[in-house]
Amino acid sequence: MESDTKKAEKNWKHSLLYLTFIITIIHLTHQTNFSRKLIIGNETVRIKKTSDLPLRFRSDGTFKILQVADMHYGNGMVTRCKDVLASEFEFCSDLNTTRFLKRIIQAESPDFIAFTGDNIYGPSSSDAAESLFQAFGPAMESRLPWAAILGNHDPESSMNREELMSLISLMDYSVSQINPSADCLADSAKGCTPSKIDGFGNYNLRVYGAPGSMLANSSVLNLLFLDSGDRVVYQGIRTYDWIKDSQLHWLRHVSQEPQGQEQDPPQSTDHDTTPITPPALAFFHIPIPEVRHLFYKQIVGQFQEGVACSRVNSPVLPTLVSMGDVKAVFIGHDHINDFCGILDGIWFCYGGGFGYHAYGKAGWPRRARIILAELEKGRNYWTRVQRITTWKRLDDERLSKIDEQILWDQLFSR
Known part of the structure; x- marks a missing residue:
């Protein structure tokens, strides 16, 4: 007991x-x-806080990208503006860049933000990490997915390129990657494992079809990000860096990858169910030398300064053309160029200078580029990408919208 x-x-x-x-x-x-x-x-x-993933078109069949080029962020309120009107200078600082980014996010309600390099200006940044957090602050506060690549000025402060991309990839709502994942390439014997890809910030983001559609589990738009480097010495001469063969080899592989689990559309519900390769958009900072040729061609926007590019002409353009899926490339670096022009069937578009600590042109408003992809409407559901358009917004009183144009329309590309 x-x-x-x-x-x-x-x-x-x-x-x-x-x-x-x-x-x-x-x-x-x-x-x-x-x-x-x-x-x-x-x-x-x-x-880390994350957005709803994967990236996906809206239920209304649209996907909108905000391109932010050359913020040149320094130390916030104490970093003064460059090339503004005398009446604007006294109270102008990095905070004007922050205010513009908040305004444009609220006005355009993008689905994704692409920062295309020189996000911070190293010589004016006492702490690279702190400058990055301030520069990307409005993007993180918006809770929108965003991604960044590096320019030539980002690593001129207290962090190198690898450290910068590592930090950026860990920030809230960032979908940036240091380089492709370990399974990026099956043919690693050809020299394209992540450790052998030049630079930091080469990655591919897939955008999936609208929710509830037959392509909801398939990539219908690819976003390609490339590290164009900073400064190098080539044959004894200091020049800008260039996109290397290892990066181009990776690009070709990405273009050939399957795009997800394709689903068979219901019978007799749509007029065209032919499989197609999703269109792709590329983003990098330093323009390729061929962009200089656009001075003699018809463009949309303004060509106001020389193209600052590498002395080395690597085969970026022929690679993009041979891939067949890249419809447009978005670049930065030259702040008072904001034009789009066609090279061998591919549009090359400048974002235009965004940041107030970046050089600019007094009386010429800072600006951002918007890219809108729209899906084709079937009888009962959204299908593939039908059209890609772009325009710019100026940081003036009305956030003026200028230079709207069609970059690609699949109806005219067959």
């Missing part, structure tokens, strides 16, 4: 201990936001 009493008492104590443990876990989960934080030793480690 005494033994049974001790057993009962022991079981009761175990039950009470277990119940206390469960209550403690529930309490800690609630109080410490356990889903967002981890405690390691005495340090609180915050987990």
Whole structure:
């Protein structure tokens, strides 16, 4: 009898201990936001916030991209503006860049933001990490997915290119990648494993079809990001860097990859179910030498300064043409060029200078580029990409919209 009493008492104590443990876990989960934080030793480690992924067209069949080129962010309020009117100079700083980014996000409601290099201006940044957090602050606050590549000025502060891309990839809502994942290429024997790809910030983002459509599980638009480097010495002469053969080899591989789990459309519900390769858009910072030829061709926008490019003409353009899927390329670097022009069937478009600490032109408003992809409407659902258009917004009182144009329309490309 005494033994049974001790057993009962022991079981009761175990039950009470277990119940206390469960209550403690529930309490800690609630109080410490356990889903967002981890405690390691005495340090609180915050987990990156992410957007709904994968990237996807809206239910109205659209996907809008905001291109931000050359923010040149420094140290915030103490970093003065360049090339603004005398009446604007006294109270102008990096905060004007921040204000413009917030305005354009609110006005255009993009689905995705692409930062195309020189996000910070190294010589004016005392702490590269702090400058990056300030520069990308409005994007993180918006909770929109965003991605960035590096320019030539980003690594001129306290972090190198690899460190910068590592930090950017870990920021809230960033979908940036340092380089392709380990399974990026099956033919690694040809020299295209991630460790052998030149630069930091070469990656592909797929945009999937509209929710509920037959292409909801398939990529219908590809976004290609490339690291165009910074400065190098070539044959004893200092010049800008260029996109290397390893990067181009990776690009060709990406272009040939399957685009997801294609689903068979219902019978007799649409007029065209022929499989096609999704169109692609490319983003890098430093223009290729061929962009200089656009001075003599018809363009949309303004060609106001010489194209600052590498002395080395790597086969970027022939590679893009041979791939067949790249419809437009978006670049930065030359701040007061904001034009689009066609080279061998591919549009090359400048973003135009965005940041106020970047050189510009007094009286010529800072600007951003918008890219809109629209799906084709079948009888009962959205299908593939039908059209890609672009325009620019100026940082004036009305956020003026200028130079709207069609970059690609699949109806005229067959």
